[in-house]
Amino acid sequence: MKEAFVSKTSNDEFRVELRDSPIPKPNADQVVIRVVAVGLNPKDWKYTLAEPSNQGDDIAGYIHSVGEDVRDFRPGDRVAAFHEMMNPHGGYAEYAVAYSHTTFHIPESTSFEEAATIPLAAMTAALGLFFDLQLPSPWTPASKPTPLIVYGGASTVGSFAIKLASLANIHPIITVAGSGIPSIQPLLDPSKGDAVIDYRKGDESVITSLRAALKGAKATIALDAVSEHDTIRNLSHVLEPEVGKIALILPAKEVEKPVTQITTYVGSVHSDDNVFMKDTPRFGKLGQKEFGAVYFKFFARGLEGGWFSGHPHRIVEGGLEGLANALSNMRAGKVSAFKYVVRIADTPGLEKAQG
Incomplete structure:
Protein backbone atom coordinates (compact mmCIF):
# COMPACT_ATOMS: atom_id res chain seq x y z
CA MET A 1 0.00 0.00 0.00
CA PRO A 119 -13.88 11.74 15.25
CA LEU A 120 -11.16 13.85 16.90
CA ALA A 121 -12.96 17.20 17.03
CA ALA A 122 -16.39 15.92 18.05
CA MET A 123 -14.86 13.77 20.79
CA THR A 124 -12.79 16.73 22.03
CA ALA A 125 -15.99 18.77 22.31
CA ALA A 126 -17.84 15.94 24.07
CA LEU A 127 -15.03 15.38 26.58
CA GLY A 128 -14.72 19.08 27.28
CA LEU A 129 -18.43 19.62 27.85
CA PHE A 130 -19.60 16.44 29.52
CA PHE A 131 -16.51 14.94 31.16
CA ASP A 132 -14.32 17.88 32.14
CA LEU A 133 -17.02 20.53 32.71
CA GLN A 134 -19.55 17.87 33.82
CA LEU A 135 -22.46 19.56 32.06
CA PRO A 136 -25.84 17.83 31.63
CA SER A 137 -25.67 15.21 28.87
CA PRO A 138 -28.01 14.91 25.88
CA TRP A 139 -29.92 12.09 27.62
CA THR A 140 -30.27 14.07 30.86
CA PRO A 141 -30.70 17.54 29.33
CA ALA A 142 -30.54 20.77 31.25
CA SER A 143 -33.85 21.75 32.82
CA LYS A 144 -32.92 25.37 33.52
CA PRO A 145 -30.87 28.08 31.78
CA THR A 146 -27.20 27.09 31.76
CA PRO A 147 -25.09 29.83 30.16
CA LEU A 148 -22.17 28.44 28.14
CA ILE A 149 -19.49 30.45 26.36
CA VAL A 150 -17.83 28.75 23.36
CA TYR A 151 -14.72 30.60 22.19
CA GLY A 152 -13.87 29.78 18.58
CA GLY A 153 -17.36 28.65 17.61
CA ALA A 154 -16.58 28.37 13.90
CA SER A 155 -13.68 25.98 14.46
CA THR A 156 -14.34 22.28 14.14
CA VAL A 157 -14.20 21.69 17.90
CA GLY A 158 -16.22 24.83 18.63
CA SER A 159 -18.91 23.96 16.11
CA PHE A 160 -19.30 20.45 17.52
CA ALA A 161 -19.45 21.93 21.03
CA ILE A 162 -22.38 24.10 19.97
CA LYS A 163 -24.17 21.14 18.38
CA LEU A 164 -23.67 18.87 21.38
CA ALA A 165 -24.60 21.56 23.90
CA SER A 166 -27.81 22.21 21.98
CA LEU A 167 -28.67 18.50 22.08
CA ALA A 168 -28.29 18.72 25.87
CA ASN A 169 -30.56 21.80 26.00
CA ILE A 170 -27.69 23.91 27.29
CA HIS A 171 -28.59 27.55 26.63
CA PRO A 172 -27.87 30.37 26.25
CA ILE A 173 -24.82 29.56 24.12
CA ILE A 174 -22.69 32.66 23.66
CA THR A 175 -20.03 32.00 21.06
CA VAL A 176 -17.07 34.05 19.84
CA ALA A 177 -16.06 33.83 16.18
CA GLY A 178 -14.81 35.88 13.23
CA SER A 179 -15.13 35.33 9.49
CA GLY A 180 -16.88 32.02 10.15
CA ILE A 181 -19.87 33.65 11.85
CA PRO A 182 -22.29 32.92 8.95
CA SER A 183 -21.53 29.20 9.22
CA ILE A 184 -22.50 28.95 12.90
CA GLN A 185 -25.54 31.22 13.00
CA PRO A 186 -27.82 28.35 11.85
CA LEU A 187 -26.63 26.32 14.87
CA LEU A 188 -27.79 28.94 17.37
CA ASP A 189 -31.26 29.54 18.82
CA PRO A 190 -31.73 33.26 19.55
CA SER A 191 -35.09 32.52 21.21
CA LYS A 192 -33.11 30.76 23.98
CA GLY A 193 -30.62 33.59 24.32
CA ASP A 194 -27.94 32.22 21.98
CA ALA A 195 -25.70 34.89 20.47
CA VAL A 196 -22.45 35.33 18.56
CA ILE A 197 -19.70 37.85 19.31
CA ASP A 198 -17.22 39.07 16.66
CA TYR A 199 -13.66 38.85 18.01
CA ARG A 200 -12.36 41.04 15.15
CA LYS A 201 -13.62 44.11 17.04
CA GLY A 202 -10.91 43.65 19.67
CA ASP A 203 -10.51 42.08 23.10
CA GLU A 204 -12.22 44.81 25.10
CA SER A 205 -15.21 44.70 22.75
CA VAL A 206 -15.37 40.91 23.19
CA ILE A 207 -15.42 41.22 26.98
CA THR A 208 -18.08 43.96 26.92
CA SER A 209 -20.20 42.11 24.35
CA LEU A 210 -20.03 38.81 26.26
CA ARG A 211 -21.26 40.53 29.41
CA ALA A 212 -24.06 42.22 27.47
CA ALA A 213 -25.12 38.96 25.80
CA LEU A 214 -25.44 37.28 29.19
CA LYS A 215 -28.08 39.88 30.14
CA GLY A 216 -27.20 39.82 33.79
CA ALA A 217 -26.86 36.04 34.07
CA LYS A 218 -23.78 34.68 35.81
CA ALA A 219 -21.48 32.63 33.59
CA THR A 220 -19.37 29.93 35.22
CA ILE A 221 -18.47 27.63 32.30
CA ALA A 222 -16.72 28.01 28.95
CA LEU A 223 -15.15 25.83 26.30
CA ASP A 224 -12.20 27.51 24.60
CA ALA A 225 -11.57 25.94 21.20
CA VAL A 226 -8.71 28.38 20.57
CA SER A 227 -6.94 28.33 23.96
CA GLU A 228 -4.41 31.07 23.36
CA HIS A 229 -3.46 33.56 26.07
CA ASP A 230 -5.83 36.32 24.90
CA THR A 231 -8.85 34.03 24.64
CA ILE A 232 -8.30 32.63 28.13
CA ARG A 233 -7.74 36.14 29.46
CA ASN A 234 -10.96 37.41 27.90
CA LEU A 235 -12.93 34.53 29.37
CA SER A 236 -11.39 35.06 32.79
CA HIS A 237 -12.77 38.61 32.79
CA VAL A 238 -16.31 37.37 32.13
CA LEU A 239 -16.60 34.16 34.15
CA GLU A 240 -17.45 34.32 37.84
CA PRO A 241 -14.25 34.53 39.94
CA GLU A 242 -13.19 31.40 41.85
CA VAL A 243 -16.04 29.24 40.47
CA GLY A 244 -15.45 29.85 36.75
CA LYS A 245 -14.20 26.87 34.71
CA ILE A 246 -12.71 26.76 31.22
CA ALA A 247 -12.18 23.58 29.19
CA LEU A 248 -9.11 24.10 26.99
CA ILE A 249 -7.70 22.24 24.00
CA LEU A 250 -4.14 23.38 24.79
CA PRO A 251 -2.22 23.59 28.07
CA ALA A 252 -3.33 26.23 30.58
CA LYS A 253 -1.95 29.78 30.53
CA GLU A 254 -1.35 32.16 33.41
CA VAL A 255 -4.03 34.85 33.67
CA GLU A 256 -4.66 37.47 36.32
CA LYS A 257 -8.22 36.45 37.14
CA PRO A 258 -8.89 33.34 39.31
CA VAL A 259 -10.59 30.73 37.11
CA THR A 260 -10.09 26.97 36.87
CA GLN A 261 -8.47 25.81 33.63
CA ILE A 262 -8.98 22.18 32.59
CA THR A 263 -7.08 20.86 29.59
CA THR A 264 -9.08 18.34 27.56
CA TYR A 265 -6.85 15.54 26.21
CA VAL A 266 -8.80 13.78 23.49
CA GLY A 267 -6.15 11.05 23.23
CA SER A 268 -7.23 9.83 26.65
CA VAL A 269 -10.17 7.95 25.10
CA HIS A 270 -7.83 5.32 23.71
CA SER A 271 -6.91 3.80 27.03
CA ASP A 272 -7.55 4.23 30.74
CA ASP A 273 -3.89 3.33 31.22
CA ASN A 274 -2.29 6.56 30.01
CA VAL A 275 -0.69 9.75 31.27
CA PHE A 276 -3.82 11.77 30.58
CA MET A 277 -6.01 10.03 33.15
CA LYS A 278 -6.88 12.14 36.14
CA ASP A 279 -5.92 10.88 39.61
CA THR A 280 -9.57 10.72 40.66
CA PRO A 281 -12.00 9.33 38.06
CA ARG A 282 -15.14 11.42 37.94
CA PHE A 283 -17.45 8.62 36.91
CA GLY A 284 -16.66 6.04 39.58
CA LYS A 285 -14.60 3.24 38.07
CA LEU A 286 -15.22 4.43 34.51
CA GLY A 287 -12.84 6.81 32.78
CA GLN A 288 -12.34 8.48 29.42
CA LYS A 289 -12.03 5.19 27.53
Missing part, protein backbone atom coordinates in the same frame (compact mmCIF):
# COMPACT_ATOMS: atom_id res chain seq x y z
CA LYS A 2 0.98 3.66 -0.32
CA GLU A 3 1.56 5.59 2.90
CA ALA A 4 2.39 9.30 3.28
CA PHE A 5 5.01 10.38 5.80
CA VAL A 6 5.09 14.07 6.69
CA SER A 7 8.08 15.92 8.13
CA LYS A 8 9.61 19.39 8.31
CA THR A 9 12.69 20.46 6.41
CA SER A 10 15.50 22.59 7.83
CA ASN A 11 13.69 25.57 6.26
CA ASP A 12 10.56 24.76 8.29
CA GLU A 13 8.68 23.66 5.18
CA PHE A 14 6.42 20.61 5.11
CA ARG A 15 7.66 17.62 3.15
CA VAL A 16 5.57 14.61 2.10
CA GLU A 17 7.14 11.29 1.16
CA LEU A 18 5.01 8.50 -0.30
CA ARG A 19 6.33 5.08 0.66
CA ASP A 20 5.37 1.51 -0.11
CA SER A 21 4.36 -0.18 3.14
CA PRO A 22 2.77 -3.52 4.02
CA ILE A 23 -0.91 -3.49 4.94
CA PRO A 24 -0.96 -3.39 8.75
CA LYS A 25 -2.42 -6.17 10.86
CA PRO A 26 -4.77 -5.46 13.78
CA ASN A 27 -4.22 -6.33 17.41
CA ALA A 28 -6.96 -8.31 19.15
CA ASP A 29 -9.17 -5.25 19.77
CA GLN A 30 -8.29 -3.25 16.66
CA VAL A 31 -9.63 -2.91 13.13
CA VAL A 32 -7.85 -2.22 9.86
CA ILE A 33 -9.69 0.27 7.66
CA ARG A 34 -9.34 0.75 3.91
CA VAL A 35 -9.18 4.51 3.97
CA VAL A 36 -11.39 6.50 1.62
CA ALA A 37 -10.99 9.90 3.28
CA VAL A 38 -8.87 11.35 6.09
CA GLY A 39 -9.37 14.65 7.89
CA LEU A 40 -6.63 17.11 8.85
CA ASN A 41 -6.39 18.74 12.28
CA PRO A 42 -4.43 21.74 13.62
CA LYS A 43 -2.14 19.40 15.55
CA ASP A 44 -0.99 17.96 12.22
CA TRP A 45 0.91 21.14 11.41
CA LYS A 46 1.67 22.26 14.96
CA TYR A 47 3.43 19.05 15.95
CA THR A 48 5.08 17.97 12.71
CA LEU A 49 8.71 17.06 13.45
CA ALA A 50 11.85 16.48 11.43
CA GLU A 51 11.30 12.73 11.83
CA PRO A 52 8.74 11.63 9.18
CA SER A 53 5.47 10.25 10.53
CA ASN A 54 1.94 9.37 9.44
CA GLN A 55 -0.39 11.15 11.85
CA GLY A 56 -3.72 11.19 10.03
CA ASP A 57 -6.12 10.57 12.91
CA ASP A 58 -9.59 11.20 11.42
CA ILE A 59 -10.30 8.15 9.28
CA ALA A 60 -13.29 7.14 7.17
CA GLY A 61 -13.58 4.10 4.93
CA TYR A 62 -14.38 0.38 4.87
CA ILE A 63 -13.44 -2.27 7.41
CA HIS A 64 -10.72 -4.42 5.84
CA SER A 65 -10.00 -6.80 8.73
CA VAL A 66 -10.70 -7.10 12.46
CA GLY A 67 -8.87 -8.44 15.51
CA GLU A 68 -9.93 -11.67 17.16
CA ASP A 69 -11.79 -9.92 20.00
CA VAL A 70 -13.77 -7.51 17.79
CA ARG A 71 -17.48 -8.31 17.55
CA ASP A 72 -19.14 -5.08 16.38
CA PHE A 73 -17.54 -4.81 12.95
CA ARG A 74 -16.99 -7.00 9.93
CA PRO A 75 -15.17 -6.52 6.61
CA GLY A 76 -17.04 -4.18 4.27
CA ASP A 77 -18.71 -2.07 6.99
CA ARG A 78 -18.73 1.68 6.37
CA VAL A 79 -17.02 3.33 9.34
CA ALA A 80 -15.23 6.35 10.72
CA ALA A 81 -12.57 6.11 13.40
CA PHE A 82 -10.16 8.00 15.62
CA HIS A 83 -6.63 6.69 15.12
CA GLU A 84 -4.47 6.60 18.24
CA MET A 85 -2.35 9.74 18.09
CA MET A 86 1.45 9.50 17.94
CA ASN A 87 1.28 5.85 16.92
CA PRO A 88 1.99 4.06 13.62
CA HIS A 89 -0.52 3.24 10.89
CA GLY A 90 -2.38 6.56 10.73
CA GLY A 91 -4.85 7.64 8.08
CA TYR A 92 -2.41 9.17 5.58
CA ALA A 93 -2.39 5.83 3.82
CA GLU A 94 -4.51 3.37 1.88
CA TYR A 95 -5.00 1.32 5.06
CA ALA A 96 -5.00 2.46 8.68
CA VAL A 97 -5.47 1.01 12.17
CA ALA A 98 -7.90 2.06 14.91
CA TYR A 99 -9.20 0.55 18.14
CA SER A 100 -12.68 -0.91 17.84
CA HIS A 101 -14.04 1.29 20.65
CA THR A 102 -12.95 4.45 18.79
CA THR A 103 -14.56 3.23 15.56
CA PHE A 104 -18.21 3.80 14.66
CA HIS A 105 -20.59 2.90 11.86
CA ILE A 106 -21.70 5.53 9.37
CA PRO A 107 -24.90 5.33 7.32
CA GLU A 108 -25.09 5.47 3.53
CA SER A 109 -26.49 8.99 3.87
CA THR A 110 -23.19 10.22 5.33
CA SER A 111 -20.32 10.61 2.89
CA PHE A 112 -16.86 9.42 3.84
CA GLU A 113 -15.64 13.00 3.44
CA GLU A 114 -18.17 14.29 5.98
CA ALA A 115 -17.47 11.40 8.34
CA ALA A 116 -13.75 12.23 8.29
CA THR A 117 -14.50 15.60 9.92
CA ILE A 118 -16.00 14.04 13.04
CA GLU A 290 -15.59 4.13 28.36
CA PHE A 291 -16.80 7.70 27.89
CA GLY A 292 -15.30 7.68 24.39
CA ALA A 293 -16.82 4.32 23.50
CA VAL A 294 -20.29 5.57 24.46
CA TYR A 295 -20.04 8.86 22.61
CA PHE A 296 -18.69 7.35 19.40
CA LYS A 297 -21.79 5.13 19.34
CA PHE A 298 -23.84 8.25 20.09
CA PHE A 299 -22.36 9.97 17.01
CA ALA A 300 -23.25 6.94 14.89
CA ARG A 301 -26.86 7.01 16.10
CA GLY A 302 -27.03 10.74 15.45
CA LEU A 303 -25.83 10.33 11.87
CA GLU A 304 -28.34 7.54 11.31
CA GLY A 305 -31.16 9.56 12.86
CA GLY A 306 -30.27 12.80 11.10
CA TRP A 307 -29.88 14.82 14.31
CA PHE A 308 -26.09 14.97 14.15
CA SER A 309 -23.80 15.90 11.28
CA GLY A 310 -20.21 16.59 10.38
CA HIS A 311 -18.39 19.85 9.76
CA PRO A 312 -18.11 21.83 6.49
CA HIS A 313 -15.10 20.59 4.56
CA ARG A 314 -12.98 21.14 1.48
CA ILE A 315 -11.16 18.50 -0.51
CA VAL A 316 -7.37 18.75 -0.71
CA GLU A 317 -6.21 18.75 -4.32
CA GLY A 318 -3.82 15.97 -5.22
CA GLY A 319 -4.80 13.52 -2.52
CA LEU A 320 -1.89 12.58 -0.25
CA GLU A 321 0.51 14.61 -2.39
CA GLY A 322 -1.47 17.74 -1.47
CA LEU A 323 -0.80 17.37 2.26
CA ALA A 324 2.14 19.79 2.34
CA ASN A 325 0.16 22.60 0.73
CA ALA A 326 -2.86 21.99 2.98
CA LEU A 327 -0.72 22.01 6.13
CA SER A 328 0.98 25.21 4.99
CA ASN A 329 -2.40 26.87 4.46
CA MET A 330 -3.49 25.80 7.94
CA ARG A 331 -0.33 27.23 9.49
CA ALA A 332 -0.85 30.49 7.56
CA GLY A 333 -4.35 30.89 9.00
CA LYS A 334 -6.10 30.37 5.67
CA VAL A 335 -8.55 27.79 7.06
CA SER A 336 -11.68 29.12 8.75
CA ALA A 337 -15.03 27.42 9.37
CA PHE A 338 -14.09 24.35 7.32
CA LYS A 339 -11.89 21.28 7.63
CA TYR A 340 -9.49 19.93 5.04
CA VAL A 341 -10.18 16.37 3.93
CA VAL A 342 -7.95 14.21 1.73
CA ARG A 343 -9.47 11.63 -0.61
CA ILE A 344 -6.93 8.84 -0.90
CA ALA A 345 -8.04 7.96 -4.44
CA ASP A 346 -7.12 11.48 -5.62
CA THR A 347 -3.43 10.71 -5.09
CA PRO A 348 -1.71 10.74 -8.53
CA GLY A 349 -0.50 7.37 -9.69
CA LEU A 350 -2.30 5.48 -6.97
CA GLU A 351 -4.34 3.30 -9.31
CA LYS A 352 -1.18 2.41 -11.22
CA ALA A 353 0.59 1.59 -7.97
CA GLN A 354 -2.32 -0.56 -6.86
CA GLY A 355 -2.39 -2.39 -10.15
